[in-house]
Amino acid sequence: MRFLRLKEKFSVLGRLALLATCIAIPVPTYANGELLISEGPAGQIRIEVAGSALDTACAAKNGQLFSERLGIKKLNDGVYLQPLNSVVEDDANYLKAARMGGGVYMHLPYFVPAGKCKDAIFEVRARRILWNGKWYNGAIKISVGEVRQKSIFFTNEDAPQVKGASYFDASIPAATRVRLEADFSRIVDFYQDVLGVYPLDDIGIVVAIVRNHGGYSGFGGDSLNIIRISYDNPTLKDLATFDWVITATFTHELAHKLQSERIFLNPLGRQIAEGSADFIKIVILRNAGLIDEAEAKRRILSSAAKCAALADSRSLVEKVRSGGVNYREPYDCGMVYYFVSYYSSGYSGTEYLQVLQRALSGDVDYSQEKASMCMLFEPECSNNRLKGIVGNKEQYLQQIDWLAAQLDARPFPSLERRK
Ligand SMILES: [Zn+2]
Numbered sequence: 001m002r003f004l005r006l007k008e009k010f011s012v013l014g015r016l017a018l019l020a021t022c023i024a025i026p027v028p029t030y031a032n033g034e035l036l037i038s039e040g041p042a043g044q045i046r047i048e049v050a051g052s053a054l055d056t057a058c059a060a061k062n063g064q065l066f067s068e069r070l071g072i073k074k075l076n077d078g079v080y081l082q083p084l085n086s087v088v089e090d091d092a093n094y095l096k097a098a099r100m101g102g103g104v105y106m107h108l109p110y111f112v113p114a115g116k117c118k119d120a121i122f123e124v125r126a127r128r129i130l131w132n133g134k135w136y137n138g139a140i141k142i143s144v145g146e147v148r149q150k151s152i153f154f155t156n157e158d159a160p161q162v163k164g165a166s167y168f169d170a171s172i173p174a175a176t177r178v179r180l181e182a183d184f185s186r187i188v189d190f191y192q193d194v195l196g197v198y199p200l201d202d203i204g205i206v207v208a209i210v211r212n213h214g215g216y217s218g219f220g221g222d223s224l225n226i227i228r229i230s231y232d233n234p235t236l237k238d239l240a241t242f243d244w245v246i247t248a249t250f251t252h253e254l255a256h257k258l259q260s261e262r263i264f265l266n267p268l269g270r271q272i273a274e275g276s277a278d279f280i281k282i283v284i285l286r287n288a289g290l291i292d293e294a295e296a297k298r299r300i301l302s303s304a305a306k307c308a309a310l311a312d313s314r315s316l317v318e319k320v321r322s323g324g325v326n327y328r329e330p331y332d333c334g335m336v337y338y339f340v341s342y343y344s345s346g347y348s349g350t351e352y353l354q355v356l357q358r359a360l361s362g363d364v365d366y367s368q369e370k371a372s373m374c375m376l377f378e379p380e381c382s383n384n385r386l387k388g389i390v391g392n393k394e395q396y397l398q399q400i401d402w403l404a405a406q407l408d409a410r411p412f413p414s415l416e417r418r419k
Pocket residue numbers: 006008252253256273274277
């Protein structure tokens with residue numbers, strides 16, 4: 001099975017590329033035009049240019065409102081169509097526009113008109129619209145200046161499966177949906193009561209089973225103002241573990257809400273982001289009672305084995321420099337890194353998580369012991385075990401043996417409620 005890469009908010013390069021796309025197009029100023037967005041015919045989004053836009057728009061003057069590279073089709077000067085496509089290409093930063101259950105998911109930065117269009121307004125029209133963690137009925141106006149890193153979901157269904165700020169695809173069986181809702185709420189409570197953060201401020205959730213022509217089966221998502229989790233083309237066997245995968249992915253996505261964008265300034269930002277998110281995921285799933293200790297340990301060793309299979313004569317830094325990191329490595333190897341950091345720290349689970357939260361918030365002085373905890377993959381790390389984990393295969397395997405022995409002999413990190 002191929003796993004989809006999680007298209008999260010963490011591609012700094014991707015953001016810069018998109019920005020460059022907008023800047024490079026020499027077009028006149030777009031004033032206060034409106035772009036009316038709605039579900040169009042036959043699996044497309046319809047974007048209609050309204051108001052003063054046709055007179056003043058960058059589009060009307062040179063006939064092109066959106067960069068051709070974005071694949072938004074021009075029907076005429078006033079109407080554009082975006083086909084819905086949920087197939088995630090490996091080189092894509094985000095899913096652009098796709099059907100999710102009975103609704104449509106759009107990553108709005110792709111639809112910012114070319115030119116200086118900061119005063120333009122998106123008006124999204126649908127029966128139910130999920131924006132910044134709240135539902136709206138009928139229509140919502142959003143200025144172009146508000147859409148950085150943001151997505152929107154809307155549906156014209158008669159009775160969408162909505163609970164709080166969550167949307168569940170109607171093709172998810174009711175019993176599964178009820179289990180997921182209960183698990184989600186347990187996980188969110190745990191973040192709040194144990195880690196002291198509410199991870200869903202202004203955040204919506206969309207969960208869907210997707211059938212497309214991508215020729216793969218796998219799960220993935222985006223973690224923006226909408227946590228989108230989709231399972232694409234699941235087989236019958238995949239559906240048997242559907243609940244578990246969605247709950248685990250949800251827990252991982254929430255962990256990203258503890259992370260400052262500053263950690264992506266680090267060359268190993270993806271290892272920090274995905275590794276710590278998978279570490280926090282396993283610790284929380286265990287402590288919230290959703291998996292037992294044996295299962296938690298089995299998952300760590302499974303990640304260690306997957307990471308070993310990808311190891312070679314190069315260190316992590318050499319791999320990153322040569323662009324030779326497999327997309328699973330930040331997850332599996334990163335998670336193992338944090339467990340080694342934990343077991344070599346002497347901290348309790350609660351203490352370790354407190355320091356980790358501080359490090360992930362972007363505080364480079366997160367601890368006086370950072371030289372041995374190395375939570376931000378510091379090059380000057382003095383912890384030989386962690387140096388082995390980011391070293392070549394031989395060095396890595398020695399430390400994995402040590403980690404396996406720790407997992408055997410010592411308890412899993414346990415977290416106490418903070419209030
Ligand atoms: Zn992630």
